[in-house]
Amino acid sequence: MKLYFSPGACSLSPHIVLSESGLPFESETVDLQAKKTKSGADFRQINPKGQVPTLQMDDGQILTEGAVIVQYIADRNPGAKLAPAAGTPERYRLQEWLNYIAAEIHKGFSPLFSAKASEEWKQVVRETIAAKFDFLNAALKGKDYLMGSFSVADAYLYTILSWSDFGKIDLAKWPVLKAYFERVGARPAVRAALEAEAKARAA
Numbered sequence: 045m046k047l048y049f050s051p052g053a054c055s056l057s058p059h060i061v062l063s064e065s066g067l068p069f070e071s072e073t074v075d076l077q078a079k080k081t082k083s084g085a086d087f088r089q090i091n092p093k094g095q096v097p098t099l100q101m102d103d104g105q106i107l108t109e110g111a112v113i114v115q116y117i118a119d120r121n122p123g124a125k126l127a128p129a130a131g132t133p134e135r136y137r138l139q140e141w142l143n144y145i146a147a148e149i150h151k152g153f154s155p156l157f158s159a160k161a162s163e164e165w166k167q168v169v170r171e172t173i174a175a176k177f178d179f180l181n182a183a184l185k186g187k188d189y190l191m192g193s194f195s196v197a198d199a200y201l202y203t204i205l206s207w208s209d210f211g212k213i214d215l216a217k218w219p220v221l222k223a224y225f226e227r228v229g230a231r232p233a234v235r236a237a238l239e240a241e242a243k244a245r246a247a
């Protein structure tokens with residue numbers, strides 16, 4: 045498996061999952077502006093969407109869309125228990141979370157990264173995100189992780205929450221969510237992925 049990633053981007057989610065899985069993998073950074081990989085390849089030839097995360101699977105095929113990539117990785121090592129077995133009701137619960145994180149939270153943040161978005165619009169975006177954080181804060185009450193035990197959905201939500209400071213959203217307003225963010229961030233495999241991305245950023 046090979047992960048194409050950009051340090052700190054949403055590709056951190058599968059990077060965490062690879063780290064949690066204990067599976068061997070390769071990785072390469074992508075310059076998202078230039079659409080070039082670190083080794084100089086034209087990234088659009090690898091993924092015509094020009095987006096990370098992008099995963100080269102064991103059979104050489106390219107897989108895109110973070111919510112799907114993390115499930116592929118989890119299914120490569122069921123023993124790591126990163127996702128319930130396919131076809132079970134619990135797997136649909138996981139997919140319910142992954143789709144919510146992708147469609148509502150992840151893409152909800154996008155305007156906060158846009159140089160073209162006005163400060164007025166960004167404030168509207170922050171209010172929309174705040175309502176979703178109210179929901180997450182309530183949903184996580186009494187739970188360590190979204191599914192009870194750690195799953196790929198936590199890797200994804202952690203990644204998006206890590207953008208809060210940049211987006212000028214103070215997580216302290218949601219104490220349960222903040223404690224959850226710190227809990228996920230303290231996991232050794234998560235720390236390892238963060239360190240690998242910091243090193244890649246510095247290289």
Ligand SMILES: N[C@@H](CCC(=O)N[C@@H](CS)C(=O)NCC(=O)O)C(=O)O
Nearest residue numbers: 053054076094095096097109110111
């Ligand atoms: N639908 C994709 C979206 C991925 C995405 O938004 N990737 C961003 C980084 S977080 C990206 O590659 N942006 C560069 C671009 O869109 O040109 C997914 O869920 O994986």
